[in-house]
Amino acid sequence: MRARLIYAKRGGACFVPHIALAQMFTRSAARAGFRLIMTQGFSPRAKISFGPELPAGVVALNEPVDMYLADDTADIVPGMNASLPEGFTVSRVTFPPEDAPNLGRMCKSAEYLMRSTTGVNLAEHAADFWGGSVIDCENLEGWQRVIVSDPAQNPIGGLIRNLVSSGMISGWHEVNIVRVAVGLFDTDTRSVRL
Numbered sequence: 001m002r003a004r005l006i007y008a009k010r011g012g013a014c015f016v017p018h019i020a021l022a023q024m025f026t027r028s029a030a031r032a033g034f035r036l037i038m039t040q041g042f043s044p045r046a047k048i049s050f051g052p053e054l055p056a057g058v059v060a061l062n063e064p065v066d067m068y069l070a071d072d073t074a075d076i077v078p079g080m081n082a083s084l085p086e087g088f089t090v091s092r093v094t095f096p097p098e099d100a101p102n103l104g105r106m107c108k109s110a111e112y113l114m115r116s117t118t119g120v121n122l123a124e125h126a127a128d129f130w131g132g133s134v135i136d137c138e139n140l141e142g143w144q145r146v147i148v149s150d151p152a153q154n155p156i157g158g159l160i161r162n163l164v165s166s167g168m169i170s171g172w173h174e175v176n177i178v179r180v181a182v183g184l185f186d187t188d189t190r191s192v193r194l
Contacts, residue, residue: 001069003076004094004103006194009060013087018053022046024085025065032079035070051107051182052151055160057172062091062181064103064194109135110151111180111192113143120168122146122159122175129162130154135185147192151182 009016016024026046029036036046047068054060073079080090114122123137123144133154136147148154156177163169183194 001072002096002098002100003067003069004096004194005065005067005076005080005090006062006092006094007060007065007080007084007088007090008062009088011087013085014059015056016085016088017056018050021050021065022048024088025067028080028083028085028088029067031083032076034067034073034076034079037068037070049103051103052110053155054179055155055157055172057177058156059178061178062183062194063179064107064182066096066103104152106184106194107151107182109147109149109185109192110154110156110182111145111147112156113140113145113178113180115143115176116169117174117176118169120163120174122163125163125168126159129159136190145180147185147190149185 025048026036029046036048038044039047049066051064076093077090084090114126116122121144123139123146126146126148127134127137130148133149134146135149138145156179160172160175164171169175181192181194183192186193
C-alpha cells in the first residue's frame with residue numbers, strides 16, 4: 001500500500017539534508033511500528049520516495065513523501081508525528097491508487113516565499129534568472145511569492161548561487177526562503193497543490 005504523507009520541516013529541522021531524509025523517515029516509521037516494503041536486489045532498502053530536493057536551511061511547509069507500507073494502518077499521522085524528530089510534522093496522508101503518477105510526475109511546480117535582509121527584490125531576480133519557468137510572482141507584506149515550474153530543473157539553490165556570483169547578496173544568511181508547496185499549479189487559486 002502506498003501512503004503519501006505531507007510533512008513540514010521547520011526550525012532546526014530545515015537543516016537536515018535531503019540525503020538524510022530517507023533514513024530518518026524509515027527509522028521513524030519503524031519506531032512507530034509500521035512495516036515498510038523493501039526494494040529487491042543485493043542491497044534492499046525501504047521503498048520510499050520524496051519530492052524535489054531542497055537545500056539545507058530552507059523551511060518547507062507541504063513536502064510529499066511516498067512510503068510503501070506492508071500493512072494497512074489508520075494511525076499513520078499520529079504514529080509518525082510521535083516518532084519523527086523535533087521540527088518535522090506530518091499534516092495529512094492520502095492513499096494514491098496503484099496506477100497514480102509517482103511524485104516525479106506530480107511535482108511540476110514549486111511555490112516559494114522569499115525575502116532578503118538587504119532589500120534585494122528576489123522575485124524580480126527570480127523572473128530574470130528562471131525566465132519563462134516563472135509561473136507567477138507577487139509582492140506580499142515583507143515577502144515575495146514566486147511559483148516556478150519544474151523545481152527539479154530550476155532549484156532554489158541555483159537562484160541563490162546566481163545572486164551571490166552577481167554580487168547582489170553575499171550568501172544564504174541574507175535571505176529567508178520557505179517552500180510553501182510542491183505539486184501541480186492550480187490556475188483557479190493561483191497556488192500549488194499536490
